[in-house]
Amino acid sequence: MCSDEVSLRDEEYLRYGRQLMLAEIGEEGQARLKAKSVLIVGLGGLGSPLALYLAGAGVGTLWLADGDVVDSSNLPRQILFDGEGLRRSKAELARERLAAHNPHVELIAINQRLDAHSLPAFVAEVDLVIDCCDNLASRHAINAACVGQGKPWISAAAVGWQGQLMVRSAPEHPCYACLYTADTEIKESCQSSGVTGPLVGVMGSLQALEALKLLLGRPSPVAGTLRRFDALAHEWQTLRLPADPDCPVCGSHKDDQ
């Protein structure tokens, strides 16, 4: 018996056979994944591989949020979409594509750009939030909503040949605002500086990898660190990321301000 009282159908035993073989997943872990729900904010270069892997792995419910439509400049890296989807809603297209990929997953399309006002209601619905968005304001809003509700959260970013990854799954872990304060200025965006397709694929896949660990009830070794990937040099850097006691979002002094 599994703890989440979710049972698998015959077709699912066949479909998930290769991951059911893993000691860390097995039948109980698979049922656990099926009982979980995840909010994916942003269905671009990060969100595309992430959503495909989580749907493929049999995560029970995926909330798919993006307010954009598909543009031809998205296609080199946003592998959920193809030329037939131009000018259509990314959230709707993602729902269709993922439903065809795995009919056992419940999919909810949110065809809007979530912000500080709209995020908390969606965050409250899920077990895990994954930040795949493309701007600092949304990243801070996702962070604040997750910290406020004590919700685990995984964030990645990529521009040019540089990738960054962090995970927050416990109150003592640093939050996004411990790394980048609200007044941080972004000098490079994918629009202004470009980005390599496989790099966002790597970073989105790593988000999926850490997401599966958290959903299975395992710790993520990324938590408490910032992982930086220089794709051009193919070098990884692991930096310790202490929680900032003066952080206005998660810090012990936040209520004083």
Place this chain on the structure above:
Amino acid sequence: MNIRLNDIELTLPTGQRLTELLAAQEIAPQGVAVALNGAVLPRSRWPETRLNDGDEIHLFTAIAGG
């Protein structure tokens, strides 16, 4: 004293502050994060931070794309 800034060795006046180093290198503080000896240094700690001989500093830009 000698420090390393993004793997380049620099000679600085003893006891120089991190903020003085950023200013001397003409680095706008709003666009970067700082790691000192392998740990990200919260921005709230920057003004009080003095550098020591042998310190390893990594500066990296904030990125938000995806």
